[in-house]
Amino acid sequence: MNSPAVFADVSPYFFFIFAGMAILFSTMVVFKKNPASSAFSLVLVFFAFAGIYAAMDAHLVAALQILVYAGAIMVLFVFVIMLLSSDVPSLDMKRSGLMTRIAAVSAVALLLVGLIYVFKNNPSLLPKGPHSPEKIAQVGGNTRAISQLMFSDYLLPFELTSVLLLVGIVGSVALAKRKMGGTK
Amino acid sequence: MNLAAMDMIDWVIFLAKPVLICVIMLQVVPIMVWVERRGSALIQNRLGPNRIGPLGLLQSLADAIKMMTKEDFIPGHVMGFYYQLAPVLCVVPAFMTFAVIPFAGNLVMDGRTIHFQAADLNVGVLYILSITSLAVYGIIMAGWASNNKYALLGSLRSSAQMISYELTMGLALVGIIMTFSSVQLADIVAGQSQTLIQLGPIAIPKLGIFVQPIGFFLFTTAVFAETNRLPFDLPEGESEIVAGYHLEYSSMKFGLFMMGEYISMAVGSALISTLYFGGFQMLPGMGWLHGQIVQAAALPQLQADLLRVGFEIASFTAKTGFWLWTFVWVRWTIPRFRYDQLMDLGWKFMLPVALLNIFATGFFIYKGWI
Secondary structure (H helix, E strand, O other): OOOEEEEOOOOOHHHHHHHHHHHHHHHHHHOOOOHHHHHHHHHHHHHHHHHHHHHOOOHHHHHHHHHHHHHHHHHHHHHHHHHOOOOOOOOOOOOOOOHHHHHHHHHHHHHHHHHHHHHOOOOOOOOOOOOHHHHHHHHHHHHHHHHHOOOOHHHHHHHHHHHHHHHHHHHHHHHHHHHOOOOO | OOOOOHHHHHHHHHHHHHHHHHHHHHHHHHHHHHHHHHHHHOOOOOOOOOOOOOHHHOOHHHHHHHHHOOOOOOOOOOOOOHHHHHHHHHHHHHHHHHHHOOOOEEEOOEEEEEEOOOOOOHHHHHHHHHOOOOOOHHHHHHHOOOOHHHHHHHHHHHHHHHHHHHHHHHHHHHHHHHHHHHOOOOHHHHHHEEEEEEEEOEEOOOHHHHEEEEEEHHHHHHHHHHHHOOOOOOEEEHHHHHHHHOOOOOHHHHHHHHHHHHHHHHHHHHHHHHHHHOOOOOOOHHEEEEEEHHHHHHHHHHHHHHHHHHHHHHHHHHHHHHHHHHHHHHHOOOOOHHHHHHHHHHHHHHHHHHHHHHHHHHHHHHOOOH
């Protein structure tokens, strides 16, 4: 999965279909006037990503991508959008000034040049890790390999993350209660 | 799976399984509509539909013809594209979940192993959870695209309900995953064929319901809430929000929402049977019968295996059928909840109990009792 030729064993057709979908729907997220349409497009972007992960045999990451992003986070986004008034366009569609447009185009061009330069000169950006596909198959699949690591070597960071999430929940409840006019 | 290395027969098997599953699932809908109507009549001491065909069996066919030939009216104030898309999004995830449910043991034929499961993913249960979490989009989209406040309120209610009970469902499944130490449904089914206790000549198998009784109740309740069935059918309410999220839908588009509900019911029943009742493991007595038939007719290996697959499919169907009937049974027996009661039950009772269940399971496994 993390060998240098990372896309070599992925069927190129699948990759181009899903990558194309991802780019298409990402642009729709930006250009759709209606915020709910943007949100639904973003769900499809997550699906395209999940498709790419699945094509790379990372089924667990693909399932989690859909479960967490498409199934949980985006549902909350859509909720918020529907509860707020939905007729406010997300983008100010007034025609922008000439300077802004030139700046935008040159920024995109610069980014493209930078990316091409980086990928041309470093074909193997990803360092080779210990978890080759053969090793993962030996342990018994992605799910088992990841959970073994998560509950042994990375137990402390994993638990700390959950504490961090708890702090986030408590903090948001505390803030919301104060705004609602608590007496303290 | 290596697509290039598959020959003709592999391709036929590969394509036949999803088609077979979809066709069978589509048959569940009219049958269950009939069972629902006759069953409710039975429980309420009425007759139910009895005019069309023997025992009213063709009533569902008549209903389907009515649905399809009715005028497909689209109100002027809806958001066209999303309005059309929403019913489809309600049906598709329901079908997709069935892909990972095994409905019979492996069959070796001509040196080729056939898995009776459309896709043996090594994320099994997680795939089910992620697809279930998508079902909510169809409902949100329907309510929003209908551009009607009753529909929007109905869809908000329904999606809040589904999100709340998804948590319990996921946590209830954790218990099963811990017990059988796998997320793959085929492994979970295989794990349930082990013997839990030997009582004289009778071996009690390690069924999910014996090792995870609390998890079973939590999961079943969550499935009822996820499918929006009574006693949790809060998305609709004639006196409050009329028909809820499908208020603006008519003819076959409304039919698709109904199909989605029945297919989710079938998937939920199949899941309950698979996770807690041994899935395709044969019903008591069937294994003995199978042995007798094989011995009496002196069947060769292949035919004995084919017979075994037949028995396993029959057992799986019987278990799923029982749970489908339970959905109907509960619907016409228990009155519906009020919305705040539903939320209290989900967040203040089921969620803590599900967490406790995980701790208890961990303790039992640590002690080596299961």
